[in-house]
Amino acid sequence: MSTFEHLASLDGGQPVAVLYQVLPPPLRDGLRKPMKPGGYADSGADIAYVLRQRGVPVLTPRAQPDVNTHLDWVFAEDAAGIAAARAQGARLLWANTVLFQGHPVERAMRDTWIVGQLPRLTEIFDDKWVTNETLRRAGCRVAASLLVSATPRAGALALDRLGEQDLTARGLRFPLVLKPVRGRGSQGVVRVEDFPGLLQAAHGLFAARVDGAPEVPLYGDTAIVEQFLPGEELTLTVMPPGHYLLQGKEVHQPRHWALPPVRRFNHHDGVAPYNGIVAVVNNSEALEAPRQAEPAVQALIQDCIRAAELVGARAPIRIDCRGDGQGQFELFDLNMKPNMTGAGRPGREQQDSLTCLAARAIGWSFGDLLLNMLRQAWRSPLG
Template identity: 50%
Template structure:
């Protein structure tokens, strides 16, 4: 049974410019601004007979920018002039983003609310919120240029240093000694790529899993339309083959080469069931209107901690012939419930919203 989805044309937005600094913190831009995943999404939707507006009449399979519009005012106006009635926000959102003016006029969207993304892209803000709501977060400290030489760690080495507004595992480093940490911090501040403060947390040595949480709504699973009244999780994906203790950035190593969905026995274990519930609570706390991906890891006792909530999970997918190894973590998880990448996208499109 298929539930009809809107025949209204969709346009994919990609990130054309770096977001403004927030309290001195910078979020580095991804090369290409997610135009690769935007093109994967646009192509897959079109293959499902969903009308997709594109900047050119006959987009070339291998040219990402043929499929997506820049997330600038002129780019969005171009998309609307091409007939788009739903904007797919496959970009980094923030307060004051050009798309806000169009959302205020009642244009439909797939993706997060800009103000929520702005707020919860900040790891310190988000993890403090989760901690306040009794969700397990690794102990952490904020180190700025000002307290670089007089901060106190309340937890032992090894530790992880990471950007406060990071992107995947880019810039994330493990330090085993104070000297190593000092060198990493000095390097991060000298580069000035991430801004004036760095997030440092206890290193968790156990198994890493990532959980994609979907918002409430109507979904078609195994040809049956289901109403999900609460946030719900796709099956957990295990990460392996870490490099220096960190899952490598997906721009360097395709996630299909270091990730797999856990088997049924592990998925049904009490620890995993509890962890999924905790991730669903976290998604509710940040008001997610589209999938969020939460990275979690066990400590030496085997207890799971939520260490990274991603408001914009990577959404690449193995649809175009030259990108058959490009399934994202969320796409891998979706396959476990019988969804192809296209099924995942069509179900995301069903959750479109208006202000």
């Protein structure tokens, strides 16, 4: 029997508090996911503002929040922030942050509704190497890769011992992609054209440090070397099972399901630029309906749905995929906490996220997407 309950209906009018990131994710095996500058307060404010506009009782740390001040709309994710939200009467916490095992949300989820992932699963599957190996073993098409480290360690090849023959043995051919194991989006991701370029990029990645803390590695001492896929890039948002409002009708989705794929274009050196640099509305668009019906795209959608099931997604996840140049798509990056900015607040008209673009393709506004996410809130009364 499941130990989780699901909200399913908004009729109860549960007061909502949106959380933002103030806690650095813990160090795991020498790796730490970098915090996002601003801690997702921008998207948290977008969410809170639009939900309030749609009639949802949204609580805020300031009684009269300024529409242009992100932090007026969101509570800190730490124990004090959650306590402040609950003291105001919050019965639902929107975890717009990076969760992990031991996160303060765990103590609240027994009697408070949660929009977000299960913390322990987020921590596991924020490790891109673990995630891709899990998906590969389950039969999903995943880009070929290997793990390299600054120093010898189990399961990885030490960088000073890495040879081109190691790449060949794993089916890797230049150009390749180097990326952090616990990265955020395309931050730290680089395409390399040859072996000297790979070594130089890897040394640079391992040498990167947190701003203001020169003793703390930004990405850790391990990285992924991955086959560069030359084909079209598509990103898919996969929604959890539950009850949804689609075109004015209540629809029960008994399993995970995908929003329409979004096509990425205007890459920089073969990599989609980080959304903090180039707004995705300027380099992305929903895939047209005839393309969605193509067998290769349909196979990709099924792989992404299977991936969402494997990681136990309880809220939207986003999976980045590219064509292999031979007519098939491969998965290369699963995001347990996709960006959730959206148009709504004044001056935020260009801030739709990739998930928002996908939602608009089925007729949902940003507000519709948020209300449907709210309906999938869960809690775990038995812990």
